[in-house]
C-alpha cells in the first residue's frame with residue numbers, strides 16, 4: 001500500500017533511477033566510442049544494445065512501474081505547460097516530471113529510440129555494420145546511416161544539453177534540486193502526495209523485466225550475421 005505523507009515522498013523508484021543513470025553513462029560511452037570509431041565500434045554496439053534493453057524496459061515500466069514513473073503521470077496539455085512556464089502551474093505537477101520536464105523526457109526517449117533503431121541498420125563501410133543492416137537494401141542502409149550520423153546524434157546532443165541546462169536553471173533560479181531525488185528517490189513536498197511503489201517485490205519484478213528485455217534484444221541482434 002503506497003504511503004501518503006505530507007513531506008517526504010518516494011517519487012523515483014529504484015528501477016527508474018538505475019535506468020536513468022545507466023542510460024546517462026551509456027550515452028557518454030556511445031558518443032565517445034562513436035567518435036573514436038576505429039577499434040571502438042564493438043563497444044559502441046555493446047553500449048547501444050544496453051540502451052536498447054533499457055529503453056524497452058522503460059517503455060514497459062511506463063505502464064506498470066511506480067506511480068510517478070508511469071507515462072500517464074506526465075502527459076500534460078499545452079495549456080498546463082504554458083501555465084507552468086509562466087509560473088502559475090499547479091504545484092501538484094512538481095511531484096513527478098513537471099510539464100516542461102515531461103516534454104524533454106518524451107523528446108529524449110523518442111530520439112533515443114530512433115537512434116538505436118537506425119544504429120541497428122547502419123554501416124560505417126569500414127569495420128562495423130549494424131546487425132540488421134543485412135536485411136535491408138543498400139539505399140536504406142545509406143539513408144538510416146546518414147540519419148544516425150548527421151541528424152540523430154546532433155538532435156540528441158542538443159536535447160541532453162537542454163536537459164542539463166534546464167536542471168541547472170531549476171537549481172539556480174527556482175531553488176529546486178531535481179538531481180537529489182533522481183539519486184535518492186525522495187522529494188520533500190509542502191503537501192501530501194501518494195508515493196511510488198518501491199519495495200522488494202517491485203524491484204525484483206523490475207530486475208526480471210529488465211532481464212527479459214535484454215534477452216529480447218540479444219535475440220534480435222542474433223538474427224544478424226555473426
Ligand code: HEM
Nearest residue numbers: 016020024027096097098101105108109160167178179182
Ligand atoms: C550528469 C548528467 C545528467 C544529470 C545530472 C541528469 C539529471 C536528471 C534529472 C534530475 C532528472 C529528473 C528530471 C525531473 O525531475 O523531471 C532526469 C530525468 C531524465 N534524464 Fe537525465 N540527467 C543526466 C544525463 C542524462 C542523459 C545523458 C540522458 C539521455 C541521453 C538523460 C535522460 C533522461 C531521461 C530519459 C529522464 C526521464 C527519466 C524517466 O522518467 O525515466 N539524462 N535526469
Ligand code: HEM
Nearest residue numbers: 030031034035045048115116119120122123124130149153
Ligand atoms: C542511443 C544510442 C546511440 C547513440 C547515441 C549513437 C551515437 C553515435 C555517434 C555519435 C556516432 C558517430 C557519428 C560521427 O561519426 O560523428 C555513431 C556512429 C555509428 N553508430 Fe551509433 N549510436 C547509438 C546506437 C547505435 C547502435 C545500437 C548501433 C548498432 C549496433 C550503432 C551503430 C553505429 C554505426 C555503424 C556507426 C558508424 C556510422 C558512420 O560513421 O558511417 N549505433 N553513433
